[in-house]
Amino acid sequence: MSHTKFVASLLVGIMMVAALAGVVSGAEEEDTCAVLFDFGNGRVMWADVPVTEGMNAFNATVEAAEDLGINIDAPNGLVSNIDGYASAWPEETWNFWIWNSMDLKWDIAMVGAADILVGKNYAIAWSYAAYRDPNQFIPPYPPIASPEHRYPWTSFRYDSLNTGLQETANISNPILSWSENLGNGAIDTAIIGANGLIYATTGGKMNWTSGGYDSNSSLYCLDTSGKKVWSQDIGKGYQVATPLLYADMVIAPSADGKLYAFDAADGTTRWTSDICSGVITGITSSPVAYLNKIIIAAGNGQLYSIHASNGTQDWNVEVATKIYSSSPAVCNGVVYIGDEDGNVSAFAADGSGDIWSTNVSGMVRASPLIDTANNQIVVTSTGANGNITALNKTTGDTIWQTAIGGSSASVAMASSGYVATTATHIIMVDFNG
Numbered sequence: 001m002s003h004t005k006f007v008a009s010l011l012v013g014i015m016m017v018a019a020l021a022g023v024v025s026g027a028e029e030e031d032t033c034a035v036l037f038d039f040g041n042g043r044v045m046w047a048d049v050p051v052t053e054g055m056n057a058f059n060a061t062v063e064a065a066e067d068l069g070i071n072i073d074a075p076n077g078l079v080s081n082i083d084g085y086a087s088a089w090p091e092e093t094w095n096f097w098i099w100n101s102m103d104l105k106w107d108i109a110m111v112g113a114a115d116i117l118v119g120k121n122y123a124i125a126w127s128y129a130a131y132r133d134p135n136q137f138i139p140p141y142p143p144i145a146s147p148e149h150r151y152p153w154t155s156f157r158y159d160s161l162n163t164g165l166q167e168t169a170n171i172s173n174p175i176l177s178w179s180e181n182l183g184n185g186a187i188d189t190a191i192i193g194a195n196g197l198i199y200a201t202t203g204g205k206m207n208w209t210s211g212g213y214d215s216n217s218s219l220y221c222l223d224t225s226g227k228k229v230w231s232q233d234i235g236k237g238y239q240v241a242t243p244l245l246y247a248d249m250v251i252a253p254s255a256d257g258k259l260y261a262f263d264a265a266d267g268t269t270r271w272t273s274d275i276c277s278g279v280i281t282g283i284t285s286s287p288v289a290y291l292n293k294i295i296i297a298a299g300n301g302q303l304y305s306i307h308a309s310n311g312t313q314d315w316n317v318e319v320a321t322k323i324y325s326s327s328p329a330v331c332n333g334v335v336y337i338g339d340e341d342g343n344v345s346a347f348a349a350d351g352s353g354d355i356w357s358t359n360v361s362g363m364v365r366a367s368p369l370i371d372t373a374n375n376q377i378v379v380t381s382t383g384a385n386g387n388i389t390a391l392n393k394t395t396g397d398t399i400w401q402t403a404i405g406g407s408s409a410s411v412a413m414a415s416s417g418y419v420a421t422t423a424t425h426i427i428m429v430d431f432n433g
Contacts, residue, residue, distance in 0.1 A: 032051060037070070047064035056113065058113035060118050093129075132309065149195045162327065163413040201234070218233055242327075245264060258272055259294070283297075285326060287328075292308050299324065303319050303323075325408060329367060334393075341363070369412075369413060380411060388407075390433060407421060
């Protein structure tokens, strides 16, 4: 097995375990109410609150927040801020949902949390999301997490901050449950999963004589027993970009330069968006979601915002001559991306222009990590003199830089610092480098 295929297989195995670990049953005790906090960026937190006589959903929410160690602002009983995420109509607001156990879906509440009594096996949710159409009061997409499948892994780096960290679900003593050969070439992307389903991209069967492909790439949906649920063609080429789960869709970027959206449950095509067909590398960047838009970087050096509802373009801006592998991160109206010229750049998420750009040396093929607690962007760069670099999130100024010998692997957040890999080492640095 080649080094590349070994690394790819290892990553797939790790992500498969993470996806399977996300399938968690609801509260073990029958006299509890499950409370979900969905922060709208991939991060979710759950608490099971013991039900007491006369308890309403607002009481359960406050108790859940206390159990999780997060703060809630609720003047006059109206939840406006959870853990620093403040409602800002018409953009993100905190939305209250009730789990419909008959139809197995979240229903948006038509009354306030204080007006709903909770009972055994009840589940409620708070999601930080934007209305799909604030003028028509079309509510946001419901949370992806559900009481029976609590911890989805919906994107390449887990959340739109690219932290690579799931802070509440733990994997202990993992064992191989099954192995499935999809029979359509290598899997060189991460696995994503939610609601008992997992998604994997295959690159197609390689023709080692011609250097081309004998079959197209495919996106596969499997259940947690390894049984194939559906598959869809996603063009041809070397696939390294990971799909995104958003709303009830799975959105797959492709080396053919197109973005494909499918129904996550049955694989029906929702839309296809031609981003940069004709560009040799197509799309090697994994997408993130923000304010009902899909943010994606392309091989032509452009950054795009695509309407999630129909695949039409919202805006695009020029970043560099080429972007390869680096995937965007987004937070508080700013998108961060790396490029082949060695720059990390910040752009307004509404497409209005660039904010700052800083050269960190080498090529940036890793995805920037947003560390909100320390107000810094952390990224690795390639080359013999490559580094792990921290930049001021607001200004782009270099805070620190540590030589690690170069890496195209993205940094992951840990409780006491950052973890990065090179061709030969796993490295951890503290928050000060």
